[in-house]
Amino acid sequence: MEAAFAWIAVVLIVVTSAGLLFAHDWRWSIILLALQYLGMFILTLQHWPIGMASVKVVAGWMSAAILGMTRSGLANEPQTDETIWPRGRMFRLFATVTVVLIAAVATPAVDTVMADAGFPVTNGSLLLIGMGLLHLGISSELLRVAIALMTVVSGFEVLYAAVEGSVLVAALLAVINLGLALVGSYLLIAATPRETEST
Amino acid sequence: MNLNAPTLWIIIPMALGFLLLFISNQRLLSIFGGLVALALALIAQFVPTEIALRVGPLSLRVASDLIVLGRALVIPPTEGSLLALIYGAAALWFFGAEAARSATRLVPLGFMVIGLMVASIAVEPFLYAALFIEMAILLAIPMLTSIHRPPGRGVVRFLIYQTLAMPFILLAGWLLAGVEGSPGDVGLTAQSAAMLGLGFAFLLAIFPLYSWIPVLVEENSPYIVGFLLWILPTITIIFGAGFLDRYAWLRSSPELIVALRSVGLLMVVTGGAFAAFQRHLGRIMAYGSIVETGFSLLALSLDFRLGIPILFLLIPARALGLAVWSLSLTVIKENVETMRFGAARGILRVTPLAGAGMIVATLSTGAFPLLAGFPSRLALWEGLSRVSIGASLWMAIGIIGLLTSAFRSLAVISMADEYTTWTPRESPTQMTMLGLGILGLFILGLFPQTVQFFLADLPLMFEQLGR
Numbered sequence: 040m041e042a043a044f045a046w047i048a049v050v051l052i053v054v055t056s057a058g059l060l061f062a063h064d065w066r067w068s069i070i071l072l073a074l075q076y077l078g079m080f081i082l083t084l085q086h087w088p089i090g091m092a093s094v095k096v097v098a099g100w101m102s103a104a105i106l107g108m109t110r111s112g113l114a115n116e117p118q119t120d121e122t123i124w125p126r127g128r129m130f131r132l133f134a135t136v137t138v139v140l141i142a143a144v145a146t147p148a149v150d151t152v153m154a155d156a157g158f159p160v161t162n163g164s165l166l167l168i169g170m171g172l173l174h175l176g177i178s179s180e181l182l183r184v185a186i187a188l189m190t191v192v193s194g195f196e197v198l199y200a201a202v203e204g205s206v207l208v209a210a211l212l213a214v215i216n217l218g219l220a221l222v223g224s225y226l227l228i229a230a231t232p233r234e235t236e237s238t
Numbered sequence: 239m240n241l242n243a244p245t246l247w248i249i250i251p252m253a254l255g256f257l258l259l260f261i262s263n264q265r266l267l268s269i270f271g272g273l274v275a276l277a278l279a280l281i282a283q284f285v286p287t288e289i290a291l292r293v294g295p296l297s298l299r300v301a302s303d304l305i306v307l308g309r310a311l312v313i314p315p316t317e318g319s320l321l322a323l324i325y326g327a328a329a330l331w332f333f334g335a336e337a338a339r340s341a342t343r344l345v346p347l348g349f350m351v352i353g354l355m356v357a358s359i360a361v362e363p364f365l366y367a368a369l370f371i372e373m374a375i376l377l378a379i380p381m382l383t384s385i386h387r388p389p390g391r392g393v394v395r396f397l398i399y400q401t402l403a404m405p406f407i408l409l410a411g412w413l414l415a416g417v418e419g420s421p422g423d424v425g426l427t428a429q430s431a432a433m434l435g436l437g438f439a440f441l442l443a444i445f446p447l448y449s450w451i452p453v454l455v456e457e458n459s460p461y462i463v464g465f466l467l468w469i470l471p472t473i474t475i476i477f478g479a480g481f482l483d484r485y486a487w488l489r490s491s492p493e494l495i496v497a498l499r500s501v502g503l504l505m506v507v508t509g510g511a512f513a514a515f516q517r518h519l520g521r522i523m524a525y526g527s528i529v530e531t532g533f534s535l536l537a538l539s540l541d542f543r544l545g546i547p548i549l550f551l552l553i554p555a556r557a558l559g560l561a562v563w564s565l566s567l568t569v570i571k572e573n574v575e576t577m578r579f580g581a582a583r584g585i586l587r588v589t590p591l592a593g594a595g596m597i598v599a600t601l602s603t604g605a606f607p608l609l610a611g612f613p614s615r616l617a618l619w620e621g622l623s624r625v626s627i628g629a630s631l632w633m634a635i636g637i638i639g640l641l642t643s644a645f646r647s648l649a650v651i652s653m654a655d656e657y658t659t660w661t662p663r664e665s666p667t668q669m670t671m672l673g674l675g676i677l678g679l680f681i682l683g684l685f686p687q688t689v690q691f692f693l694a695d696l697p698l699m700f701e702q703l704g705r
Contacts, residue, residue: 181389218376230388
């Protein structure tokens, strides 16, 4: 039963991380990020007690809320040089399929190295890391960069939870997640052009 | 009265940094921050931990550890000199912050960054250091960028590259423990070494992952970037040396020594060569700091009894050199449109001390005789030549590149039109700080034994290295 839940979480992660790559509306991005943290929580539950695992989902949802609230408060689009990056849907679909395939192929080997963390845990983690790196590689928009970094870090957290159960590490990783969201918000505000006040 | 070292050198500076965020007076922040950092340095050097001291009717004992969430922060007595060096250099940066007009960001956030970096050395198990370094990186972002100005590409790249380091180092730490358990497992050894290498490549901005450094200097205040280019690589190198100290198989691996030497030379040669061909004063400093990191890696590649003292000897020269260099660039930047050669032509007649400071700091980084960087580089060069003449020649190429950039910069800033008058625009504070800094570079070069007081016991912080 637990394994079935874990595989459902992996499917959820595939959908959300791919959705983050395709979403143009920031609202969808925030919703997908929050759902992604839910998937991550289920995978972390495979190795951690619910009390500790819930730290990850709470910190993740708070981070998503911080980014969402900041973006909703910005009237103008933040300045980016997004036009130079690949935008085609077919390209993104091809890249997503490539990452999913690489994650599937690498899972058994990585699982052996990571003290038999479990196939769903390893696969979900590699998917998050791969999709996050892909996102970082094809986007320079600040909200997307923040979300992509949070995706990479959450992928690592899932894998690391299988081998490290320290409360201090859980707390510091939660602080880093919140810190990434706060830094992302700070940069978003700084990058938004301000309307000139007319007197 | 019982105190503990982590509270004194980690928690108090961080709390103080937070409180200082609410003060906006540049001079007050600079002087107060500098004095506090100096006091922390003096306490670190002269008040021993784990020994009860009698001060009048009071008995004072500074314990070396603090337990947080089941893990320990430990600052043993052997790390006192390192703390003195870090906080002493921090005092130097904070005193100069007013002259650079960046005290409101540098002093409060600087205290927090230093607190976190000290925590990264103190935390047990030591591989959790990557988490504290990442938190310091996150705090560095508001230090670098203003909320009123769009962030440049350099800041975003800095955030991405440094953040990617953390997972690699944490996973490498876990794998290394496995290697200790089964030393014959070649596959696991290779995997852990690769993870560790990638983590440090991101963290130390090893070639070719240093593209963010020149962009960062170009886009932001050189003084603040200089501060980060001092504190982050310095502590990271010590953290990296900690790995070598703890894992015997890593320390005795000939492949690792060759890799460290090759990467160090790559940094020195590419940094020096790129510096020689730059036409932007800020980018030259960026490549200078890359060369400095290369020197540190080269020091680690030598016999540890020789390399570790050289590694520590590089630290004061790097701190003072970068402080003078970045302060000079900040002053020059105030008086020119951009720091490109075309715009900075003849600037020596407007900012004479800043121009001189920039040239002296570049020469010091390039191992020019009688300047602060010379003794450590000479020792490094000599040690390297004993191992490999080829490697020492490559190091010479990097140094020639840096010296070329210094002479090109000197030619540009002194190339004024005929009959142009001298119109210095530096403030008295800037002149004082730059003058003292240049003097310091000469004193460290002429009397290198002055810092031996701090450096002599530093190798004792390692259990195996340098003994």
